[in-house]
Amino acid sequence: MLNKKYRFHSRGGVRYVYQNGKTIRSPKMSLVFVENTKGFTRFGVIVSKKVEKSAVKRNVIRRRVYEALRTNFDLIPKNKDYLFVVYSKEIGKMPIAELEGVLGQLVEESKVCYNK
DSSP, X not given: OOOGGGBOOSHHHXXXXXXXXXXXXXXXXXXXXXXXXXXXXXXXXXXXXXXXXXXXXXXXHHHHHHHHHHHTGGGSOSSEEEEEEEOOGGGGTSOHHHHHHHHHHHHHHHHHHOOO
């Protein structure tokens, strides 16, 4: 699991990212990102009840995404807030290498499309 320091702790931070961030979409999930002034990167994973009704299954999906982020933490650009919004229940059963590829592709696109 990703260190608590690098995760969102309140809805205020999530709301700020949604209001001020840019969005990149893929078929299975989307990424909303914005620069922050905290000096470190923060992550959030959102899995709706529309994806999985069971809280246990939603938490499994969330933990898998956090684990993929933790193992590739050094490759992710710093000083940004990232929200991963999961659309597909396939993420819960996807091989971890494929999941890392999907996350990596979204993060790479965020580097390219950020124009400020």
